[in-house]
Every structure is written in structure tokens, then in C-alpha cells.
Amino acid sequence: MNERTHNPWVTVPESEVLEWWNAGWHYVGPDASNSAYSVMEWRSEKPAVQPFDGRGAELRHIARAISSLEGAA
Numbered sequence: 001m002n003e004r005t006h007n008p009w010v011t012v013p014e015s016e017v018l019e020w021w022n023a024g025w026h027y028v029g030p031d032a033s034n035s036a037y038s039v040m041e042w043r044s045e046k047p048a049v050q051p052f053d054g055r056g057a058e059l060r061h062i063a064r065a066i067s068s069l070e071g072a073a
Helices: 014-022 057-072
Strands: 010-015 026-031 034-041
Touching: 010 014, 014 026, 014 034
Parallel strands: none
Antiparallel strands: 010 034, 026 034
16 A cells, blocks of 8 residues: 655645635644745645636636637637
């Protein structure tokens, strides 16, 4: 059996904790070096994911990708 020895951790702004939790991350606690951030840990056997960035960057990337596919069809 392959035992996991390290789970990915990320530090995220407090305002984004719920988004990361909804994406499957576990809340570890506040970041000791910056109280405005929290530490999240990925515990799933599946590859770690990031929450969808609804602020526009990902939407623009998706729109460009769809545009290029439509032009290629």
C-alpha cells in the first residue's frame, strides 16, 4: 500500500475559505504569520483542485478557449 506522507496545503484570504472548503479542501486554522489568511489542506485521494475564480480571469480564459475552438470548427 502506498502511504501518503504529505497533503498539499495552501494559505488563502479569510474571505475565500468557504470557496476552498466547497471545492473539497479542509480548514486547518488561521495562518500564524498573517491573521487575514487561513491554512487549508487537501485530504482527498483525487488530485487537488482550486475553486473556480468567478472574478473574471477564468471566465475570460474560458471565453477565449471557446472562441478559438469555434473558429477552428
